[in-house]
Amino acid sequence: MAKFFWLTNKKEGVRMTNYINPNKVPKKILYTGEKIPCIGMGTFGSDRYTPQEIADAVAGAIRCGYRLFDCASVYGNEDQIGAIFAKAIADGVVKREDLFITSKVWNNMHGRGDVLLSCAKSLKDLQLDNIDLYFVHWPFPNYHAPGCTVDSRNPDSKPFSVDRFMATWRQMENLVDMGLVRYIGMSNMTIPKLKAVLGLCRIKPAVIEMEIHPSFQQNELYNYCIEHDILPIGYCPIGSPNRPDRDKTETDVIDAELPEVAAVAKAHNVHPAIVCLKWAVQRGQIPIPFSVHEKNYVGNLRCITEDPLTSAEMQSLRSAERGCRLVKGQVFLWPGADSWEDLWDLDGTITK
Numbered sequence: 494m495a496k497f498f499w500l501t502n503k504k505e506g507v508r509m510t511n512y513i514n515p516n517k518v519p520k521k522i523l524y525t526g527e528k529i530p531c532i533g534m535g536t537f538g539s540d541r542y543t544p545q546e547i548a549d550a551v552a553g554a555i556r557c558g559y560r561l562f563d564c565a566s567v568y569g570n571e572d573q574i575g576a577i578f579a580k581a582i583a584d585g586v587v588k589r590e591d592l593f594i595t596s597k598v599w600n601n602m603h604g605r606g607d608v609l610l611s612c613a614k615s616l617k618d619l620q621l622d623n624i625d626l627y628f629v630h631w632p633f634p635n636y637h638a639p640g641c642t643v644d645s646r647n648p649d650s651k652p653f654s655v656d657r658f659m660a661t662w663r664q665m666e667n668l669v670d671m672g673l674v675r676y677i678g679m680s681n682m683t684i685p686k687l688k689a690v691l692g693l694c695r696i697k698p699a700v701i702e703m704e705i706h707p708s709f710q711q712n713e714l715y716n717y718c719i720e721h722d723i724l725p726i727g728y729c730p731i732g733s734p735n736r737p738d739r740d741k742t743e744t745d746v747i748d749a750e751l752p753e754v755a756a757v758a759k760a761h762n763v764h765p766a767i768v769c770l771k772w773a774v775q776r777g778q779i780p781i782p783f784s785v786h787e788k789n790y791v792g793n794l795r796c797i798t799e800d801p802l803t804s805a806e807m808q809s810l811r812s813a814e815r816g817c818r819l820v821k822g823q824v825f826l827w828p829g830a831d832s833w834e835d836l837w838d839l840d841g842t843i844t845k
């Protein structure tokens with residue numbers, strides 16, 4: 494048995510026990526009918542891992558069967574990850590067309606002509622001819638210096654404006670026309686903002702990326718996306734336990750410690766992180782968990798191919814909702830804004 498455990502698939506260089514056949518990973522369907530994996534891997538290292546450590550994890554994740562990767566220029570590791578994609582494709586570990594790679598334009602690159610520049614840089618770094626899905630990372634051009642404290646404010650920051658956003662979106666649409674990206678998406682949106690812009694889009698967003706985990710389920714926004722045939726991707730699916738310290742507040746809930754999550758984890762004899770991911774996939778969003786640890790990223794992919802949660806467990810996890818937003822976005826506030834809640838249009842209108 495021990496011998497079998499250490500058998501390796503020479504072509505893929507991975508222990509067979511760590512290989513999950515991508516064909517066995519359920520798929521979600523984009524508005525065009527194209528299928529994409531129901532789970533992906535995040536690549537933001539929360540300032541805790543080097544770009545190379547994250548790129549090495551991406552290499553391991555490709556070998557073990559991940560096909561969807563959530564990248565972004567601001568994560569500062571696209572060139573290292575691009576080298577991994579190129580090698581995996583050259584070595585025959587994966588075909589380019591079997592990968593679904595996202596990237597995102599950062600807030601300081603929304604201006605006229607800048608979206609194309611940012612996309613070109615990501616294409617070069619990722620060593621791709623096209624990006625499968627390109628996001629507007631945040632819906633306003635509010636830049637903050639990397640690593641700044643949460644109370645830092647940029648005097649040039651501005652509240653959301655439909656005209657400004659649509660000028661950025663037109664550049665995103667042009668990228669599709671030019672064949673540089675296949676789909677475009679929005680991230681960190683709210684229902685009032687979507688109501689204001691969706692009717693103006695020539696090319697609709699295929700995906701909305703938003704924070705979703707058991708203690709922050711975003712039911713209304715999730716349902717709004719489904720009603721508009723837009724796939725939700727859920728970030729921080731495990732509750733981002735290792736997010737940068739500056740993003741932690743005393744009132745934040747720890748998803749893994751919620752009694753609803755812990756009880757299901759105990760019943761299935763798994764880590765609570767696994768419960769969060771099973772819940773995400775069975776609920777319907779695409780989770781993009783991050784880990785550099787092989788045991789964890791392999792387990793995260795494997796768990797959605799086996800031992801599903803019961804409908805009673807899914808029902809009990811609905812009550813894990815605590816309204817706990819972890820990525821509050823304080824650093825994007827504009828002069829005159831009251832608090833981070835202003836970013837999220839809590840009263841149903843766009844905060845100006």
Ligand SMILES: NC(=O)c1ccc[n+]([C@@H]2O[C@H](COP(=O)([O-])OP(=O)(O)OC[C@H]3O[C@@H](n4cnc5c(N)ncnc54)[C@H](OP(=O)(O)O)[C@@H]3O)[C@@H](O)[C@H]2O)c1
Pocket residue numbers: 534535536537538539563564630680681702703727728729730731732733734735736764766767781782783784785786788789790792793820
């Ligand atoms: N669009 C946006 O604005 C936005 C914002 C935030 C994040 N994101 C994306 O979402 C991705 C995921 O978010 P995130 O990284 O903040 O949070 P997350 O995926 O909820 O949590 C990641 C943490 O969970 C731990 N973990 C992962 N699998 C585990 C397992 N099986 N058992 C125990 N612990 C486990 C990892 O620790 P170890 O490293 O110790 O395994 C890691 O530090 C990011 O990487 C990024 O791609 C997008």
